[in-house]
Amino acid sequence: MTDTPDPITEAIAKLRARAEHQGATETGSDEAGPRLAVDAERQRLRRLEALLFAASEPLDVETLQSRLPAETDIEALLATLAGEYENRGVRLSEVGGRWRFETAPDLAGLLAEIREEPRRLSDAALETLAIIAYHQPVTRAEIEEIRGVAVSKGTLDLLFELRWIRPRGRRRTPGRPVTYGTTEAFLDYFGLASIGDLPGVSDLKAAGLLDSRLPPGFSIPDPARPGGEEEDPLDPEADGHLFHVDYLDGDEGEEN
Known part of the structure; x- marks a missing residue:
């Protein structure tokens, strides 16, 4: 006599298989989550760098915050960016509560220009x-x-x-x-x-x-x-x- 699959048992087996498949997917998402968060932070850092590089004058935190997503931690990004440029030809510096890129002090001599200004006589x-x-x-x-x-x-x-x-x-x-x-x-x-x-x-x-x-x-x-x-x-x-x-x-x- 052939055993006929019990419909209830069959349904439970399908639910179990679906749950196992969903669990495997969620595990994969947990691994991708931190990676996505890092990518988002790096993208915000790039946008902050672009804003400061293109600015014609130092920018304050409020102005920078208005150009980036509301959840952006501007202070943390500024600290990160300053660290990345610490030993480079330009550096990120704060001037009166505003931020700008400037030439590294030890390289200022490379940009010095000596010009002889004509003196007009009366x-x-x-x-x-x-x-x-x-x-x-x-x-x-x-x-x-x-x-x-x-x-x-x-x-x-x-x-x-x-x-x-x-x-x-x-x-x-x-x-x-x-x-x-x-x-x-x-x-x-x-x-x-x-x-x-x-x-x-x-x-x-x-x-x-x-x-x-x-x-x-x-x-x-x-x-x-x-x-x-x-x-x-x-x-x-x-x-x-x-x-x-x-x-x-x-x-x-x-x-x-």
Whole structure:
């Protein structure tokens, strides 16, 4: 006599098989769960890195939090990211409660750029320099007579700082005033082999720097033959103070 499967027993067997299969699936999910969590955390870290890298200014925690999922632990991610960049060419740093990437301090020298900024001279300084260049050796009183205005301390100080003028000597006239002239640095800066290479009247007219119809009595000395009366050389001991920038007496007003 053949035993006929009991329907109840058969149903229990099927349920048991289904439960075993579901248990195996759930076990697999438990193993995948931590892996998925790690991947999600890494993705948030990448997004945080991208936000900080692309920002034009440091970002605060609130701004970062608003760009990431609500459950993101920003503080923990910032600490992780800072650790990853600790020994790299750039680092994550906090500035006033905000975060940014910056060059590692020991590599800052690689990015240093040395530029020579041109210093624009005022009209007063240009006029004074031109008078000294063309009329040297020339005294301060003669400069003021030619310009028709007092020479300010600041104007001469600037020309001394640039090393374009220097005290030359003392005029053999009453009071023995100090005379001034240009320097080698002046020639080097303006590309002149000698003071005689300064442009004359015809050159200045051709360049459009002088009106073709000059007022009566106007003249420019020949730069190849500096004028001025005879002078004596300066005494290093008695006149040493003249070679400092702050060599003038009195506080004269600045020129416009």
